[in-house]
Amino acid sequence: MEYERPRKSWYVGSVIIVMAVVMGVLIGKGWERTVQATETYEELKTFSEVLTQIQKHYVEEAKVKDLVQGAIRGMLSTLDPHSAYMTPEMYKEIQVETKGEFGGVGIQIGIKENRLAVIAPIEGTPAQKAGIKSGDFIIKVNDETTKDLTLMEAVQKMRGPKGSKVNLTVQREGAADPLQFTLIRDTIRIESVRSRVIENTIAYVRLTQFQEQSGKDLNKALKQFKEQKLTGMVLDLRNNPGGLLTAAVEVSEQFVAPGKLIVSIKGRDGKKDEYFSRAKDQLDDHPMIILVNEGSASASEIVAGAMQDWGRAVVVGTTSFGKGSVQTILPLGDGSGLRLTTAKYYTPKGRSIQSTGITPDIVVKAQQAVAKTPEKEKDKDKEKDAEAKTAKPKETPPSAKPDEQAPKNNGALSEPLGEGAIEEDPQLQKAVELLKTWKIFKDLRPI
Secondary structure, eight states: OTTHHHHHHHHHHHHHHHHHHHHHHHHHHHHHHHHHHHHHHHHHHHHHHHHHHHHHHOSSOOOHHHHHHHHHHHHHHTTOTTOEEEOHHHHHHHHHHTTTEEEESOEEEEEETTEEEEEEEOTTSHHHHHTOOTTOEEEEETTEEOTTOOHHHHHHHHOOOTTOEEEEEEEOTTOSSOEEEEEEOEEEEOOOEEEEEETTTEEEEEEOOBOTTHHHHHHHHHHHHHTSOOOEEEEEOTTOOOBOHHHHHHHHTTTSOTTOEEEEEEOTTOOEEEEEOOOOOOOOSOOEEEEEOTTOOTHHHHHHHHHHHTTSOEEEESOOOOOOEEEEEEEOTTSOEEEEEEEEEEOTTOOOOTTTOOOOSEEOOOOOOOOOOHHHHHHHHHHHHHHHHHSOOOOOOTTOOGGGSOOOOOSSSOOOOSSSOGGGOHHHHHHHHHHHHHHHHHHHSOO
16 A cells, blocks of 8 residues: 555645646736736726816817727728728718629729729729729829828718719829819619620639628639630739628639648738648640739739649739738727738748739730820910911721721820720730740640
8 A cells, every 4th residue: 555655645636736837827827918918908098098088188089989089090090001990970981882793993002112002993883984093192082182091081082972073183103283083973783794705715803892792603604615616815903802702712713723722811819721722623634824904902912823833824914002901890899890900821832922923924014105284284285276276187998997997095004905906005915925826835735
């Protein structure tokens, strides 16, 4: 029995030591939480004192709700440009927007170089029709500076009922003076997927935004292409500002084999969430080109990055916008919400594109044109009038009908031509050229 007593003593001693260690850890964690809670309380106490002093002594009566909301906005503005507070009205709008319909002028905006920048105008909207371009900086909305506005506040100011006006002052690269635009608000309906066959054998798919139905809509288009004898595909993500992370995954998995990593996201705690492709009805493994430009952001960069890392597609165009963070919409008790940056995303090879963007495999710049100002336009009109008075009238050849004449590109950047002419789009031209030569070199390859 004496043999068992030391064993029993050791066992009891071990239990005591383990309990002490565990209690020490728990006490340590509890102490850490207590310290954090105390620090938070002290700061909130100061905030409460400031609020009280404002209510007592400010020259005009201030509403507590306005003061608290202003404080929340200020707090979030210290984090990053994409985190923001949403009033109940704004929270409802953001839920509607992901479904593909909302009111406004049709501009996707972001912060670049600490200024309010146009990521991309949405095709067919008042902004796109008026000539707003990717890369423009909005410096005023209705004569009010945008310098201290958050993204959500800027969006709110540009939104409004259909038929109402909003004035935008824009600074454009190459323009000596700011440009003035008067836009008539409209109901913005986004058709996220457009497709057609170009050059008889090439599938062309244009994605304008990543919405809830984008994956399904793309799948429908790909099924139609399967019935035709195609030699290649162009996926046009130019001026696509992004959208839902889940939609980006659903689009990507239709081009890569099942089980492949599409994107991983990592939050503050270091935990990594990975999104893999699932079994899908895929288009035949044709050569594929992805077009991007400075208006391609967020979800667009997830798709382009995944295709590039897996060697599934050649990326052509100019460097994308560079938004590599994930925002989560968090509802609050009073119907308002928080749009909070909760993670950064990484391509399959672990690349972060935050502030750097996706670099194309082949750089092709868009067709450039000299930016126009109202004053220059007036001078040109005067010159044309003078020339018209002195010049002899020219006869139009019978073969040159008005509807057959090539349209003129009058913007600083060429727009993605979902329905336009390939000859006016150098980036799309390059994509078609690559796909055609791809087939030639494949045929020349020895068996």
